[in-house]
Amino acid sequence: MGTARQAFIALIMIAVLIAGCRSDNQSESNSGDQNSPVIVEINGTPERLSDFERFIKSRLSDFDVPGAQAQDSIDQQKSSLLDKFIERQLIVREALRNKIEPTDEEIRKALEAQHNQTSGTEGDDTTLSTLESSERRIEIFNDLLMLKYQSEVVKDVAVTPQEIEAYYASQSSRYQGRNGFYVREIRMHDEAEAQKVYRQALAKPDDFGVLARQHSEGAMASNGGLIYYEPQQLPPTLEQAITPLKVGSISRVIKSNYGFHIFKLEQRAEPLPLEKVRKEIEDKLLSEKNQQKFDAFRKGMLDKAAIRIHKDRLGFNYLGRLGAQ
Secondary structure, eight states: OHHHHHHHHHHHHHHHHHHHHHHHHHHTTSOOOTTSOEEEEETTEEEEHHHHHHHHHTTGGGSOOTTSSOHHHHHHHHHHHHHHHHHHHHHHHHHHHTTOOOOHHHHHHHHHHHHHHHTTSOSOOHHHHHSOHHHHHHHHHHHHHHHHHHHHHTTTOOOOHHHHHHHHHHTHHHHTSOOOEEEEEEEESOHHHHHHHHHHHHHOGGGHHHHHHHHOOSTTGGGTTEEEEOTTSSOHHHHHHHTTOOTTOBOOOEEETTEEEEEEEEEEOOOOOHHHHHHHHHHHHHHHHHHHHHHHHHHHHHHHOOEEEOGGGTSSOOOOSSOOO
């Protein structure tokens, strides 16, 4: 009898813990600052200034350098962010209403990914420096909610074989008429230095990309000088130097109005059959259809939503496109 009673008490405790976790997750989209003024009501649900300020902090990269902006520009940027905040919160509330929410593991992975992306910076990441860890978790929770709900909205979107074939046919010049070439380029302004690098490239052709990163003054230097050209895209002098090259061979030093060039031919482009690019086309069309469906869904939600903005509590002149009071 005592064992049964203990088991019953344990079940009650587990149920309480589960309910508590559910409550914590649902409240995670809020800051909990009840003293902060309500700046907008979305379908009767209040959104507070502190939540919007946290949202701004997480998106400080959308702003120019503070102090270098006119007030009109600040008003415009904050108004745009408020519109995005309202859209995001509208979807967040809908997701929670439908019991869609990220797991602790998804939140942990998102926090870890964000940390890995910024751990190599010099500490000048304004977004991270102004967000406390608890605030960052709330923003990641909300953004994950929106992404999960977006996935739910577009889960039935598909691309048919006929759509793939029609797109391939409409892009015949891109897929079937390809006769360009992939080259690595080293461009320098000093001829003597260019000749020196040219000799190094001939001695070690496999190191051409490394030499491009080290010495090239061209725009693609960081990519090892790799670039794709279509016929007649280059000045005739340069194209004439590349055309006779065999794959893997290196041109002489060529002078142009842009400096001194050395090319290595990596690959000649060939027509691409449908089966080789089917997955690429399917992914592209699926992404476009997903975006179109979600944009239409979001517009429908906004059109039906009752949005009341308290402009006098914002601290800036609202210039946005949503409902105002």
